[in-house]
Amino acid sequence: MPEPDHLRITEIFHSLQGESLTVGCPTVFVRLTGCPLRCGYCDTEYAFTGGEWMSLDAILERVATWRTPYVTVTGGEPLAQPACLALLARLCDAGYRVSLETSGARDIAHVDPRVVRVMDLKTPGSGEVDQNLYANLDRLEKHDQLKFVICDRDDYEWAQDMIVRHALPARCEILFSPSYGQQDPAELADWILEDQLPVRFQLQLHKQLWGDVPGR
Numbered sequence: 001m002p003e004p005d006h007l008r009i010t011e012i013f014h015s016l017q018g019e020s021l022t023v024g025c026p027t028v029f030v031r032l033t034g035c036p037l038r039c040g041y042c043d044t045e046y047a048f049t050g051g052e053w054m055s056l057d058a059i060l061e062r063v064a065t066w067r068t069p070y071v072t073v074t075g076g077e078p079l080a081q082p083a084c085l086a087l088l089a090r091l092c093d094a095g096y097r098v099s100l101e102t103s104g105a106r107d108i109a110h111v112d113p114r115v116v117r118v119m120d121l122k123t124p125g126s127g128e129v130d131q132n133l134y135a136n137l138d139r140l141e142k143h144d145q146l147k148f149v150i151c152d153r154d155d156y157e158w159a160q161d162m163i164v165r166h167a168l169p170a171r172c173e174i175l176f177s178p179s180y181g182q183q184d185p186a187e188l189a190d191w192i193l194e195d196q197l198p199v200r201f202q203l204q205l206h207k208q209l210w211g212d213v214p215g216r
């Protein structure tokens with residue numbers, strides 16, 4: 001049985017933020033181990049198992065070895081480990097600008113309000129659309145971001161429908177990412193422009209720079 005102030009950690013590393021509104025900013029990433037989902041395009045399968053138990057104090061100490069105000073807690077699915085909530089609060093208390101990357105399949109209600117929640121809404125192409133916890137949409141705040149990873153035209157039309165049905169642009173920033181190696185980025189950009197969708201197109205910067213390698 002793990003101690004309540006411990007988390008299983010796959011890696012802690014320093015890189016450029018590859019996605020979201022702080023793209024390009026030097027950021028420390030804390031990647032938690034484990035995820036209950038199995039998206040077809042997952043690029044962090046190495047985080048499903050393994051990892052090392054670390055106390056919150058040890059994680060904070062490691063994060064402090066780099067000089068950046070930005071910290072992103074990611075996975076896996078970070079919220080699958082209950083102590084993630086305490087980690088997020090501790091990082092905020094320490095003065096960091098903290099974001100959480102979450103699949104949208106876990107309740108985000110108890111995440112510290114200082115945290116920017118970058119939440120996925122899983123599309124049919126992910127293979128995990130049934131895992132979406134739609135109640136989370138009502139919990140998003142203006143400073144949060146909602147991300148769609150688009151695998152194909154069907155996903156694009158599904159996302160468009162969600163945007164209208166849930167009035168999403170009024171809730172927070174909407175991000176559209178082409179699934180890496182699956183959806184042509186230029187084609188997705190053309191669709192967004194043709195339909196004048198109020199969304200932000202993004203590419204994963206870290207993959208443009210370094211390819212699909214862990215820890216970058």
Ligand code: SF4
Pocket residue numbers: 035036037038039041042043044045075076077103
């Ligand atoms: S939620 Fe994220 S980590 Fe989990 S399987 Fe999907 S892409 Fe991978």
